[in-house]
Amino acid sequence: MAKDEVGNKTSMFVLLLCVGFLFKLAMGTAIPAVTEKPPLQELPQVHLSLRAQEEIRQLEVRIDNAEAAALADLTTSPDHARRVALLGKLLLFDKNLSVNRNEACAFCHMPETGFGAPVSELNMTTVSYPGSVRTRFSNRMPQAHEYATYSPVLHYNAMQGDFVGGSFWDMRATSIRLNSPVAQQAQGPPLNPVEMGLIDSACMVYRASQRPYRVLEKESGACRHLLLNGRRISIRCAAYQVRRALPIRCPFISA
Numbered sequence: 001m002a003k004d005e006v007g008n009k010t011s012m013f014v015l016l017l018c019v020g021f022l023f024k025l026a027m028g029t030a031i032p033a034v035t036e037k038p039p040l041q042e043l044p045q046v047h048l049s050l051r052a053q054e055e056i057r058q059l060e061v062r063i064d065n066a067e068a069a070a071l072a073d074l075t076t077s078p079d080h081a082r083r084v085a086l087l088g089k090l091l092l093f094d095k096n097l098s099v100n101r102n103e104a105c106a107f108c109h110m111p112e113t114g115f116g117a118p119v120s121e122l123n124m125t126t127v128s129y130p131g132s133v134r135t136r137f138s139n140r141m142p143q144a145h146e147y148a149t150y151s152p153v154l155h156y157n158a159m160q161g162d163f164v165g166g167s168f169w170d171m172r173a174t175s176i177r178l179n180s181p182v183a184q185q186a187q188g189p190p191l192n193p194v195e196m197g198l199i200d201s202a203c204m205v206y207r208a209s210q211r212p213y214r215v216l217e218k219e220s221g222a223c224r225h226l227l228l229n230g231r232r233i234s235i236r237c238a239a240y241q242v243r244r245a246l247p248i249r250c251p252f253i254s255a
């Protein structure tokens with residue numbers, strides 16, 4: 001190879017190196033480093049109208065009154081089956097089972113609307129309901145669950161050529177394990193971040209164990225110790241719903 005040719009190749013190599021270096025420098029300043037965090041997006045805040053706030057305030061008073069009346073029955077109701085259903089009722093009206101102690105199940109399911117959505121202003125506007133964190137809204141409209149206990153375990157009905165049973169709008173609480181769609185369903189809301197918002201079922205158990213109705217749980221089950229767990233709590237909720245729908249002994253009472 002001629003001397004000149006070697007020199008040309010070397011300077012070409014150095015030139016390419018310089019161009020590469022400059023390119024990398026330019027890219028480095030133009031494109032932010034991977035470790036840099038993107039600017040935080042403001043979460044959309046949903047503000048309730050004054051009318052909705054006023055209706056919610058009145059609803060909360062009604063829920064507190066219903067709970068107080070049910071608590072008064074703690075000492076007067078001797079019948080075992082009634083006491084299990086009473087426990088379910090107290091759980092349904094207990095706002096302490098939500099993260100901010102402000103939202104009972106009844107907030108979205110009041111008896112006066114067939115255990116459905118009770119705030120007309122929300123029904124006419126947002127349709128879905130705010131959770132215990134009031135700026136977070138649930139995904140769908142609360143279902144009226146007056147008749148939910150009649151729903152069987154999800155199964156395929158050949159005659160109808162369709163699936164039948166389960167709980168929720170999309171039947172996803174199939175209840176293959178618990179044999180009660182509403183009992184399976186009731187395990188969801190306390191831990192749903194857009195509903196009652198507790199972080200773990202242990203929080204629900206702890207909160208419930210601090211409430212006056214703990215005596216009912218103690219006496220109502222085959223449990224030797226105070227065995228309040230999430231599944232039992234959901235079964236109690238279902239027991240109340242069954243008792244509302246059918247004035248007969250329900251299969252969950254012995255669960």
Ligand code: HEC
Binds near residue numbers: 130169194
């Ligand atoms: C923030 C509102 C909200 C709260 C609080 C709430 N729910 Fe619901 N509930 C809903 C919504 C929304 C649905 C429908 C959800 C779906 O289909 O995905 C629903 C569905 C149900 C259903 C199903 C009815 C059917 O026909 O399948 C039952 C039963 C029920 N809830 C009971 C409860 C119980 C018990 C609690 C308390 C432990 C509770 N809910 C707390 C909003 C709420």
